[in-house]
Amino acid sequence: MLIIGKIIKPYGILGWLQIVSFTEKKEKIFEYSTLYFKTKKKYKKLKIKNWKICKKKILIKISKIEDRTKSEYFLKKKIFIKKCSLPKLKKNEYYWKDIINCKVFNTKNKFLGKITKIIDVKTSNIISIKTNCIKKKQEILIPFIINKYIKNININKKKIIIKNYLYFI
Template sequence: MLITGKIIKSYGILGWLEIVSFTENKETIFKYSPLYIYINKKYEVIKIEKWKKNKKKILIKIFDITNRTKSQKFVKKNIFIKNSSLPKLGNNEYYWKDIIKCKIFNEENIYLGKINKIIDIKTYDILVIKTNKKQIKKKEILIPFIIKKYIKNVDLYKKKIIIKNYSHFV
């Protein structure tokens, strides 16, 4: 299961809930089906009756939830989808979930560190590398995730990424 959003709070008296979507385009979360929450030690499908945008907020109405009291059991719950729901990607396209924790090496096969997080700056993503302190003095280095220019090879099976132009980043 993959977290794709979170239910933040109840909204109004009719059982609506405010959510945060972790998908790149916030409304894309509704294209994945079914959506799940983890409740009572198991994943349960949430059946969304309707959803709407209210200013910058995304609101959902779940079937059979008709008032604020009933909606409270969903508050602060993560929203999940099955990994198998994700569309297949093309060449040189990767999901963040697959890139996080990959080990980073330079072209001389020297281990530099592990990807700790990824920052989206709209034009491209930035890999935040928690460094191998034996090789590098900095705690973190930032590497643009631009294939061919800075990224030489991505091997998701081995969880290994080889970068080019290493000297630009230290």
């Protein structure tokens, strides 16, 4: 299972809930045929009756939840999909889940660290590398631009090579 969102708080008195979507375009979360949430023991289908965007907030209405009190059961629940429901990607496209924890090397095969997170900015994504290559642990931020900063990506080996002209490394 793969986390693609989170229910964050109730909205109004009629049982609507506000969610955060981790998909690239926020409303694409609803393109997946089945969404799930996790109870203590298992995953259950999240039966969404309706959804809407209101004042830049994504709201859902869950079947059989008609008031704010009943909706509170779902607070802070994560929203999941099955990994197999992800669409196939084109060449040089990657899911963030595949990039996180990749080991990063320069072209001289010097280990720089592991990718801990990806920061989404309008112009490009930025990878955050946790490193010990300088006297103390620190974070290096590099734009995730293939052929400009990123030389090679091998998802199977969880290895990424960055170009050497990043002189600060």
